[in-house]
Amino acid sequence: MSEQKKLRVGWFTFTCCEDSTILMTELMNDHWQDWKKYIDFRHARVLKTKNVLDDLDVAFVEGAIASEEQAKKLKEIREKSKKLVAIGSCAVLGMPSAQRNSFDEKTMQEIQPILDKFKQFSKVKKLSEVVKVDIDVPGCPMDPKLFLSVVDSALREFKIIE
């Protein structure tokens, strides 16, 4: 019997509350047997220690981009992924992580030392301001039905299942 071909997946998190990561682990309650069989999590900090960032079929990216370091990492993920899916409100729209973008001047002065110290962007960005995004799964947390349909389509598109 030939070994089951698996979808090469990465799950990445930037600036956010990681609610969609939690939701993903809750969806796993019903889908873990399929995912175990059909998905190779190459990089998913929530699930494993030995993560590698190599060629991916699909990168799921949660969170907004708040620093050059994060932007650089996102670009690397984009280069290595055939598809990039923005997961949840912060990735798709920037909010609520980008709430500081609309702070008044006085509040900005208050937080500026922190932004400087940790080399944060002056404005928090949604993913599409940094890289090309193929699919959006909005929601806070992400819409679970839409996410499952994106996973299902990818499994078919990459010929993992018929």
Place this chain on the structure above:
Amino acid sequence: MHNICEIDLKSVTKIEGDAALHLEIEDDKVKDVKFQVTESKRFFTQAMRGKPVIGLPQLLARICGTCSNAHIIASIEACERAVGVKVTEQTKLLRALTMYALMIRDHALHLYLFVMPDFFGKDSFLEFDENDELEHQLLHDAFEIKAAGNFLAQIIAGRSIHATSPTIGGFLHFPNEQDLQEAIVKLEKIRPAVLRLIDVMKKSSFSLESETNFVALDTQRFDFLEGDIISTTGERIPETKYREHLERVVIPYSQALGFKYDGEIYMVGALARLNLIRNKLHKNTKKDAASALELFSSKNVFHNNLAQAIEILHSVDDALEILKNTTISPEPIVKFEMPKTNTVGVGVIEAPRGILYHRVYVGTDGKIIDGELVIPTGQNQIILEKNIGKLAEKCLAEKMDKDKITFEIEKLIRAYDPCMSCATHFLKVKWTGK
């Protein structure tokens, strides 16, 4: 030299996510340990100002994905105390059920997906072998327990993440009879799995003894909601006075704040709760977890894992008690008037990882003037750092290599369950010296 107060900016950061560790070793001695929360700040303390009080709990839920429902309940409590709302007995029970649902799914996530691979020498829980009897059992147990917690959260609170039903003054939706009966069936079904989990955790040989002051909320039915704050020293203070006992410690290299309690480092969380108030556990939990409970009180930090497993059992048992003996019917939320003067409210609960403190100042227009939050992982950060150093020295004395020491430290950090993504496999150790 690692606790230097240099800035005093009121700030709230989510503490799950990225973290790193810097460890300096010289002549087989730990010279410096820096546990850094590197996650970007999202400035909720600033963002809450000017928001209407009615919307605050939903905003603050977004601080943390995994404990969002704990933030919602703590924030609701703080807002209710500010505007003078007293809720019904049914609301209190629905909030207890919301907390039980959270503890079941959150502790199970931590224990199975983060901790258990270490027990079995696996990189990931999904690598567990379906053909091995025990591993097969644990895989199925894990997802059934999590699913039951998730279901309970959905029927009581609307969702298990960023719950939609709890609000200032009560609940917006109520479960129907069929859902309640289904919840009873699911909870009864997972009970044997929870007992197996306690057994696995009890057999763990992981150990690090640490003299620590434990601090917890003395809740009357172990429902994580209300009570005085008590500590190992025997002191007892009301919730509203908690902040006065805390000293904020700015950790210059970390995007999170540390805290001391009455000038001493301390620990909050399941181990603190079991050490201080295990006599309040449900009678069925006391009976069926009796041999595991004999290990408490405990100074072994790794017993935080066992303590969480016992809390899952208690959450199942007391949720069943409530569901079987209460008729839940729709009722209106308690309305409130805008305050006549500027006012303040404090909400303190036990989140999965320990005491969570929300304080909110509300103006006469019903808008938030200011607020402050103290988060469990921040409170545990200093003791965690201290114990990482202690463990590293123990490992060095046993002549372990760097990879092994890193793994041992990761296990320790996971036992503290700092928060979702930190709790798992993140550790970047920068080695200096040796």
